[in-house]
Amino acid sequence: MSSAPFWLRRLASLVAVLVALSVIVFVIFNVIPGGDPALRLAGRHPTPQLIADIRHDWGLDKPIWTQYLDMMDRLLIKHNLISYQNQTAVLPAIGRAIPKTLSLAIGAGVIWLGLGVLFGVLSGLNQGKWVDRILTVLAMGGISTPIFWLGAVLLYLLTFRWHSFFLFSWIPAGGYVPLTSSPLQWAEHLVLPWICLSVVSMGFYSRVVRSSLLEVLSADYVRTARAMGLSRRRVLLRHALRTALIPLTSLFALDFGAAVGGTVILIEPVFGINGVGAYAQQAVTQLDLPPLMALTLYGGFFIVIVNAIADLCLTRLDPRIVVA
Amino acid sequence: MSVQAPDLPIVDGGGGVSPGVAGAAVGSWRAAWQRLRRNRAAMAAGVVFVLIVLWCGPIAPLWVHFVSHRGPNVQNLMGTISSGGRRTSVVSASGAPIGPGLRGAYLLGADSNGRDLFVRVLYGGRTSLTVGIASALICTLLALLLALPAGYYGGKVDRGVSALLDLIWSFPVYLLAVAISATLIVGGLDIGPIHISSSSLLIPIFVIAVVFIPYVARPIRGEVLALREREFVEAAIAHGAGPPRVMLREILPNVAATTLVMFTLIIANNILVEAALSFLGVGVSVLTPSWGNIIQEGYATIVTAPWQTIAPGIAIMLTAISLNVLGDGLRDALDPHGSGRTGGR
Numbered sequence: 001m002s003s004a005p006f007w008l009r010r011l012a013s014l015v016a017v018l019v020a021l022s023v024i025v026f027v028i029f030n031v032i033p034g035g036d037p038a039l040r041l042a043g044r045h046p047t048p049q050l051i052a053d054i055r056h057d058w059g060l061d062k063p064i065w066t067q068y069l070d071m072m073d074r075l076l077i078k079h080n081l082i083s084y085q086n087q088t089a090v091l092p093a094i095g096r097a098i099p100k101t102l103s104l105a106i107g108a109g110v111i112w113l114g115l116g117v118l119f120g121v122l123s124g125l126n127q128g129k130w131v132d133r134i135l136t137v138l139a140m141g142g143i144s145t146p147i148f149w150l151g152a153v154l155l156y157l158l159t160f161r162w163h164s165f166f167l168f169s170w171i172p173a174g175g176y177v178p179l180t181s182s183p184l185q186w187a188e189h190l191v192l193p194w195i196c197l198s199v200v201s202m203g204f205y206s207r208v209v210r211s212s213l214l215e216v217l218s219a220d221y222v223r224t225a226r227a228m229g230l231s232r233r234r235v236l237l238r239h240a241l242r243t244a245l246i247p248l249t250s251l252f253a254l255d256f257g258a259a260v261g262g263t264v265i266l267i268e269p270v271f272g273i274n275g276v277g278a279y280a281q282q283a284v285t286q287l288d289l290p291p292l293m294a295l296t297l298y299g300g301f302f303i304v305i306v307n308a309i310a311d312l313c314l315t316r317l318d319p320r321i322v323v324a
Numbered sequence: 325m326s327v328q329a330p331d332l333p334i335v336d337g338g339g340g341v342s343p344g345v346a347g348a349a350v351g352s353w354r355a356a357w358q359r360l361r362r363n364r365a366a367m368a369a370g371v372v373f374v375l376i377v378l379w380c381g382p383i384a385p386l387w388v389h390f391v392s393h394r395g396p397n398v399q400n401l402m403g404t405i406s407s408g409g410r411r412t413s414v415v416s417a418s419g420a421p422i423g424p425g426l427r428g429a430y431l432l433g434a435d436s437n438g439r440d441l442f443v444r445v446l447y448g449g450r451t452s453l454t455v456g457i458a459s460a461l462i463c464t465l466l467a468l469l470l471a472l473p474a475g476y477y478g479g480k481v482d483r484g485v486s487a488l489l490d491l492i493w494s495f496p497v498y499l500l501a502v503a504i505s506a507t508l509i510v511g512g513l514d515i516g517p518i519h520i521s522s523s524s525l526l527i528p529i530f531v532i533a534v535v536f537i538p539y540v541a542r543p544i545r546g547e548v549l550a551l552r553e554r555e556f557v558e559a560a561i562a563h564g565a566g567p568p569r570v571m572l573r574e575i576l577p578n579v580a581a582t583t584l585v586m587f588t589l590i591i592a593n594n595i596l597v598e599a600a601l602s603f604l605g606v607g608v609s610v611l612t613p614s615w616g617n618i619i620q621e622g623y624a625t626i627v628t629a630p631w632q633t634i635a636p637g638i639a640i641m642l643t644a645i646s647l648n649v650l651g652d653g654l655r656d657a658l659d660p661h662g663s664g665r666t667g668g669r
Contacts, residue, residue, distance in 0.1 A: 017494060144645040148619075149637035152619075156626050261496030262496025262502075263497075265499070284506055285605050292499075292506060299495060299496040
């Protein structure tokens with residue numbers, strides 16, 4: 001196995017993880033003891049007929065591994081997973097929702113990465129001064145904020161209570177406009193959601209960048225560069241930042257994957273964006289398990305793939321890292 | 325995180341409980357405590373957190389008994405109270421409850437059912453803090469249980485444990501927690517003689533604990549891996565200590581500092597996660613108030629009753645900020661050279 005090329009080994013382990021994910025999802029939804037699985041799948045208001053249908057459809061009296069293969073079949077091959085609450089197909093619904101979620105997540109990702117690094121650098125360069133103190137307070141506040149609450153409160157304050165104030169009057173009270181129909185409105189509708197989704201990560205990243213920068217700035221090779229006469233800025237940009245950004249790559253991969261896969265569930269319902277998160281939230285309130293099953297698997301897949309890409313980038317950034 | 329007292333010739337890692345150097349063990353913790361005391365922000369944060377726990381804990385029923393005369397679930401849709409000399413309805417005809425004011429009852433105003441919001445926030449704090457701390461305890465214990473053998477034995481044990489941790493961590497946290505909670509809430513949990521009803525607090529506690537095990541276990545495992553190569557471990561093994569003894573008496577005290585820091589930070593994290601799960605409807609059931617489900621109930625009526633949503637959120641932020649600042653301060657005090665800083669997640 002170790003003689004196979006790197007990418008082949010990587011692919012094999014990727015597939016193994018994805019299979020394991022699907023087994024876990026299956027175990028969660030079908031196997032946890034405590035009540036009738038048919039009752040579970042039927043959701044909040046089951047009728048006897050519905051329960052009987054589910055039993056028949058899902059073959060709940062067959063052996064477990066048959067049920068598992070059946071579930072994978074529905075998900076991957078036949079694409080006919082149906083929500084029993086509203087009798088709609090699950091996979092096309094997810095497909096329609098993904099572009100909206102990507103708009104939200106990518107925009108927020110750019111913001112939290114850019115501003116997080118910026119604030120972290122500002123903090124690190126001015127350690128101990130008031131800039132650092134203020135930014136630290138903001139970062140701590142950011143990490144400690146419940147983002148769904150922030151969204152609700154911001155919406156209330158900026159689009160209702162203080163709506164007449166000129167700075168806020170342009171902010172729409174939720175909803176989504178596709179990029180293709182009006183870029184300006186698309187952005188206007190997404191500004192508040194972007195801010196809410198970024199707040200926690202921005203705080204966290206600025207702290208990570210700050211401590212990483214401080215560590216690097218006191219390292220020997222940096223002192224050498226400075227002693228050689230390189231300007232502070234040049235030293236910073238060429239050497240310190242590059243090293244400090246390495247832990248950030250894996251962090252960003254994790255966070256972005258988590259955002260698209262699941263954290264959006266806290267933002268989209270609040271702002272009325274019909275993305276994957278809103279779909280997940282509806283499924284949760286109705287205790288509708290087939291969509292949740294598909295969404296959990298989709299989220300897991302996404303994270304694993306994004307992390308694999310990040311690992312590849314890491315090997316480029318720092319040749320010393322060998323990702324086995 | 326090992327602080328070496330400069331005058332002691334034997335270096336055993338500071339917190340290790342090896343025979344003959346107990347002085348170094350006590351010395352490093354005391355030195356850390358003194359460093360913590362000098363960190364004013366962290367001390368203030370600690371005080372704030374203790375105050376919050378006191379208010380939500382023993383002081384809450386005293387407040388109800390002596391000041392507000394209304395518990396967290398006492399509705400009062402039709403009632404009136406005298407505020408500023410006038411009698412006003414607790415909940416006006418249009419559904420808007422009174423706001424905060426300097427009075428004994430309804431200090432933060434009422435919610436849309438006429439319940440005393442301040443009292444609800446206090447009792448909600450009980451639930452949220454219980455869930456947060458209990459899940460943090462369980463999470464940390466399970467993480468230690470996995471990380472110690474993984475780091476110590478290495479090889480297959482480590483590969484197995486790491487694969488398990490990676491697998492759990494591959495799921496988006498909220499979706500995994502939501503999935504398990506939703507499943508458990510529909511039917512409760514029945515394993516043999518154990519039966520947990522769907523509205524039990526144990527469900528959010530266990531779900532949140534399990535989902536964050538990788539977050540706590542990974543840093544600890546890293547430290548154990550490093551510590552395993554140290555001389556005092558070799559010495560213990562040469563003395564004939566078996567693996568359990570080495571893990572418990574040599575390695576565990578040395579990872580105690582990292583564990584403590586992670587524990588503090590994970591409480592804050594878990595409180596936020598509980599709020600999110602309750603907001604989604606799969607956290608604490610609305611029979612018991614918690615900060616998250618108060619927000620969830622208030623969210624629909626945020627226009628007429630904004631404080632019902634705003635107040636618990638502020639409580640959550642205060643608690644989380646104080647724990648995060650305290651955790652940061654602990655980390656600085658226990659590890660002043662900052663060697664484990666950037667691999668936090």
